[in-house]
Amino acid sequence: MMTLLDAVRSRRSVGRLVDPAPSDEEIVALVTDAASAPDHGLLRPWRLIVVRDTARDVLGTALAEGCPADDPVGRRRAAGKPLRAPLLLSIVLVPRDNPKVPEWEQLAATSAMVGNLGLLLHDAGYGAIWRTGNVTDSPQVRGLLGLAPGERLLGWLYVGTPGAAPPPVPRPAFAPHERLFALRPGGTVVPLPAVAARPGGRP
């Protein structure tokens, strides 16, 4: 069993995903735990739509139909996209009408839940990658997934078993003191002084 720190440090987006994918029962359990993410007003402003097996072809057809008719290559590529993993979770933002919780906070809560889910999948031995794309909002895809007006498709969490270790990410150099600031009692905001990070982390 990984510690939380191990999981946070070793999680990667995995592009090459193969069988097995989690069962529906496992997904229910993992999403139940992922929903412990901070969620202002506990609105649960999201829903997930499982796409697996030949339903991926149906989704591929809708993605292709969302591409321009005069772009056969783009349409073919779009049709094959859902086949890149055995399981896709369509991430749908379901904005709730709430005077205290604007939509951006609901989007933040949904993203926090998906972040938790990625870590939990990793901890369970699975891999995942959140993918978007320019036809996410096409009428064909919205219609297929049964999105109500106002609901927003945030892309898909592609899920499966890692088929290959992802290549190293060339991460931009990140010095904590460039991102961390402090408000001083005098009213000025200053960079935090550089402090040695604990060993083992990645930038």
Ligand SMILES: Cc1cc2nc3c(=O)[nH]c(=O)nc-3n(C[C@H](O)[C@H](O)[C@H](O)COP(=O)(O)O)c2cc1C
């Ligand atoms: C909202 C969101 C959308 C993303 N969309 C894509 C995408 O369309 N294609 C892709 O290859 N990766 C996508 N990613 C994954 C990022 O590219 C990935 O997290 C980043 O490269 C860092 O890699 P890591 O997760 O292994 O640290 C997305 C991530 C997020 C949070």
